[in-house]
Amino acid sequence: MGQEITNIPKGVGLANLEVFASTLESLAQADKTVFAVTSDSRGSGKLVAFGQKLPEQIVEVGIAEQNLVGVATGLASMRKKVFAVSPACFLTARALEQIKNDVCYSDNPVKLIGISAGVSYGALGSTHHSLHDYAVLRAINNITIIAPADNFETAEAIRQAAAMDSPVYLRFGKKNMPEKIEEVDHATSFEVGKGRVVKEGSDLTFIATGEAVWPCLKAAQKLAEEHQISATVVSMHTIKPLDQRLILQLASQNTPIITVEEHSVYGGLGEAVGSVLLQNGCHNKFKIVGLPDEHTVSGSQGEIFEHYGISEKGLTQSALNILG
Amino acid sequence: MNIKELEEKSKAYRKKILKYIYNAKAGHTGGSLSIIDILNVLYNKVLNVSPENFNSSEKDIYIQSKGHCVEALYVVLADKGFFPEDDLLTLCQYQSPYIGHPTKKIKGMEQNTGGLGHGLSICCGSALAAKKDQSDVKVYTVLGDGEMAEGSNWEAFMFAAHYKLDNLCAILDYNKLQITAPNADVMGLEPLDKKLEAFGWAVRHVDGNDVEALVNTFDALPFEAGKPSFIIAHTTKGKGVSYMENVLKWHHGVPTAEQYELALAEIDG
Numbered sequence: 001m002g003q004e005i006t007n008i009p010k011g012v013g014l015a016n017l018e019v020f021a022s023t024l025e026s027l028a029q030a031d032k033t034v035f036a037v038t039s040d041s042r043g044s045g046k047l048v049a050f051g052q053k054l055p056e057q058i059v060e061v062g063i064a065e066q067n068l069v070g071v072a073t074g075l076a077s078m079r080k081k082v083f084a085v086s087p088a089c090f091l092t093a094r095a096l097e098q099i100k101n102d103v104c105y106s107d108n109p110v111k112l113i114g115i116s117a118g119v120s121y122g123a124l125g126s127t128h129h130s131l132h133d134y135a136v137l138r139a140i141n142n143i144t145i146i147a148p149a150d151n152f153e154t155a156e157a158i159r160q161a162a163a164m165d166s167p168v169y170l171r172f173g174k175k176n177m178p179e180k181i182e183e184v185d186h187a188t189s190f191e192v193g194k195g196r197v198v199k200e201g202s203d204l205t206f207i208a209t210g211e212a213v214w215p216c217l218k219a220a221q222k223l224a225e226e227h228q229i230s231a232t233v234v235s236m237h238t239i240k241p242l243d244q245r246l247i248l249q250l251a252s253q254n255t256p257i258i259t260v261e262e263h264s265v266y267g268g269l270g271e272a273v274g275s276v277l278l279q280n281g282c283h284n285k286f287k288i289v290g291l292p293d294e295h296t297v298s299g300s301q302g303e304i305f306e307h308y309g310i311s312e313k314g315l316t317q318s319a320l321n322i323l324g
Numbered sequence: 325m326n327i328k329e330l331e332e333k334s335k336a337y338r339k340k341i342l343k344y345i346y347n348a349k350a351g352h353t354g355g356s357l358s359i360i361d362i363l364n365v366l367y368n369k370v371l372n373v374s375p376e377n378f379n380s381s382e383k384d385i386y387i388q389s390k391g392h393c394v395e396a397l398y399v400v401l402a403d404k405g406f407f408p409e410d411d412l413l414t415l416c417q418y419q420s421p422y423i424g425h426p427t428k429k430i431k432g433m434e435q436n437t438g439g440l441g442h443g444l445s446i447c448c449g450s451a452l453a454a455k456k457d458q459s460d461v462k463v464y465t466v467l468g469d470g471e472m473a474e475g476s477n478w479e480a481f482m483f484a485a486h487y488k489l490d491n492l493c494a495i496l497d498y499n500k501l502q503i504t505a506p507n508a509d510v511m512g513l514e515p516l517d518k519k520l521e522a523f524g525w526a527v528r529h530v531d532g533n534d535v536e537a538l539v540n541t542f543d544a545l546p547f548e549a550g551k552p553s554f555i556i557a558h559t560t561k562g563k564g565v566s567y568m569e570n571v572l573k574w575h576h577g578v579p580t581a582e583q584y585e586l587a588l589a590e591i592d593g
Contacts, residue, residue, distance in 0.1 A: 059452065062486075067445045067479035074449020077435065078457070079381065097439055098476075102446055106428060106436040 013179035016154040016172035016211075017115055021046035023158040024083055028057050034081045034162065035059060039068040044174075045085040045115050065090045069098035069110070076108040081162055088114025088130035088171045089121070096136060103167045104142040111161050114171035117147070118211065118262030119291070122300040131291050133171060134239050135267025143167045144192060145240040147210030147262075152180035153237050156190035164192070173211045173262075175301060181217055181235065195243040201230035204319055205250045208260035209236045209269045211301075212289075212310050216260055219315035231319060239269050247276045256285035256322040260310060265290040285322050289315065325368050330535040333403075334364050338564045338591050340399040340409070346584045348415040350424065354574040355468065356396035358499040358533070358559040362466055363400045365538040371464065375405050378431060384461055385450050387434045389443025390468035390497055391425040392576075398422060398430070406432035441474025443467065444494055448483050451492040451552075462545075466495045470502035473511045478523070484552040485524025493545055493553040494525075497532060499561035503575050516556060525554040532557025564591050 013019075028034040028050065036042075037059045042051050051058045059075070061068045065086055072084035084091070091114050092099065103110045114133060121128035137145050146161070146168065148154040154172060161168040182188055183199035190196060198213065199220055206216040213235045220231040232250065236243065251257065257277070259270035270288030277284060289309055297307045305311050309318060325333070337360050345351030366386060367373070377383045388397055395415070402409035407430060414420035421429040425438030437443050443465045454461040471477065484492055496516075504510050513519075517527045526547035531537045538557070547553045561575070562568030565587040568577070579587060 056456065061479075061483055064479035064483070066441075066476040067448070067483055070442060070445020070476065070480065071449035071452065071483065073435075074446040074451070075453045076449075077446070078450050078453030080453055098442065098445070101436060101439045102442055108435075 012176040013151040015174045017174045019151045019154040023155045025050045037072045037084045039086045041086050065094040069095040072110045073102040073108045076110045083111045085113040088117035092133040109165050112169045117171035119301050119304045120173035131264040134263050146170045149213035149235040150177045150181045160192050193238045195246045196235040199233040201232040203229045204256040205232040207234045212260040218312040222316045251282040258287045260289045327536045341395050344412040350416045351395045352392045354561040355393040357563045358561045359393045359497045360396045361533045367400045370542045385463045387443045387465050389465045391437035401432040440471035441476040444480040451489040463492045469498050469507050481523040488550045489552045490546040495555040499559045501561045520554045526551040527554045529556045532559035533563045
């Protein structure tokens with residue numbers, strides 16, 4: 001059952017946030033219609049250098065998220081490629097009506113960048129956490145939702161989003177991530193709407209998104225080394241539209257499926273995957289790992305992940321439990 | 325178009341607003357009658373917007389933040405040739421694109437509006453883009469007095485002044501009544517001119533149901549170089565139909581057959 005793992009990235013790459021900023025800067029250097037719009041968030045968005053080098057292509061709105069999204073809409077309607085950058089917690093809650101009406105309903109191709117997403121702000125508390133964003137945005141028509149797992153996915157997602165003529169929400173954290181999470185023989189590519197199988201296995205499948213992918217791969221390594229269990233790991237970076245074909249292909253192996261996300265267990269990746277499974281007659285054992293419906297425990301992002309089992313240890317245990 | 329012709333347009337528009345609301349048995353009657361003279365002057369004297377240039381990057385931009393008074397906007401757009409007026413006989417009907425708020429499905433509409441406090445922020449972005457492009461595009465919005473309580477408007481007021489958007493003009497359809505009661509009882513706005521001036525806008529008052537006064541006011545834009553312009557257009561809700569004027573129930577009241585005929589006779593008179 002076990003499968004030797006040789007290819008887990010050594011060391012750590014950059015924060016996805018930094019990769020976003022450098023990718024956006026290179027896009028903006030090449031295309032004067034690319035704009036960043038910030039709500040006193042250029043520092044936290046790692047866009048200080050962007051602002052210094054390309055001052056005509058950054059628009060500051062102050063701490064005013066509703067206006068951030070409205071202004072981004074107006075710029076986009078004038079044929080600019082607009083990235084509205086703000087902490088995910090404020091962007092997707094304070095400005096939700098602007099996202100729903102001005103961006104999605106009015107079909108303005110704004111790219112909404114939720115920085116320091118999930119519980120990245122850790123001990124700053126729930127005001128600064130975004131554990132609702134997949135849920136609320138999934139229920140809004142006309143938006144693509146992406147949570148890249150690593151530096152590679154982040155850069156690709158930003159480039160592909162810039163080329164899309166439709167609204168996109170991208171969210172990521174500020175913790176360093178591997179350059180490319182990959183443990184397969186062939187190099188995987190990134191395509192919006194297509195999940196990326198980063199490790200192939202035969203005993204169970206982790207379907208994860210964003211910064212929860214990395215602990216899944218570590219758990220898969222531990223399961224192989226210590227329990228001779230071979231796990232598939234999928235980076236389901238695009239939560240909407242969901243890669244239904246891949247989910248059903250994985251389900252056809254008739255092995256358990258565990259979804260893992262830095263989001264409430266309500267309304268996120270897990271329930272989306274569960275819906276695909278149930279509506280297609282799949283009866284795989286199934287578990288959703290995420291943040292439970294309670295006041296989130298205090299601590300760093302890493303401590304919160306550990307507390308709720310989004311960790312090598314917790315996910316190893318979840319796998320052993322589901323395999324019985 | 326001279327003032328006399330504009331005044332005749334306003335009468336014709338008022339009758340059409342009532343016709344299509346009466347036919348649909350739905351609509352925002354009072355507000356559409358208060359806003360119509362502003363739209364008349366905008367589309368017939370001010371805006372560089374036509375069906376021919378609508379997809380051009382050179383045309384002006386009008387976004388109606390006060391989305392619920394869409395019947396007035398539909399009537400004007402039909403008159404300007406954006407779509408056949410008879411289409412409005414489907415207003416608010418099943419599967420009709422002519423819904424109860426502005427929609428981009430209809431040619432001539434810039435954005436979908438209806439949620440209040442949205443139009444001005446979008447206009448700010450468009451006006452800033454025009455500045456960056458060094459284009460002559462001017463950007464206009466009409467706000468309702470009730471929506472002035474939306475915080476997002478005040479975020480946008482700060483932004484427009486900060487970026488010196490003197491290619492932006494916001495017009496308040498100040499009929500002083502909202503769905504519950506007079507603004508002054510629901511959430512007072514006054515002293516509005518002082519507030520907006522303190523926010524960095526150049527402000528003028530006008531009788532918003534007097535087309536000549538409106539023309540003269542728009543002719544003076546921008547009121548001050550380097551500042552966004554705000555027109556406080558004092559209007560009457562239900563203007564032109566005596567039994568509707570300043571009567572709360574006509575916010576979205578629909579006339580009976582008898583009331584409809586009476587209204588048409590009054591407007592003609």
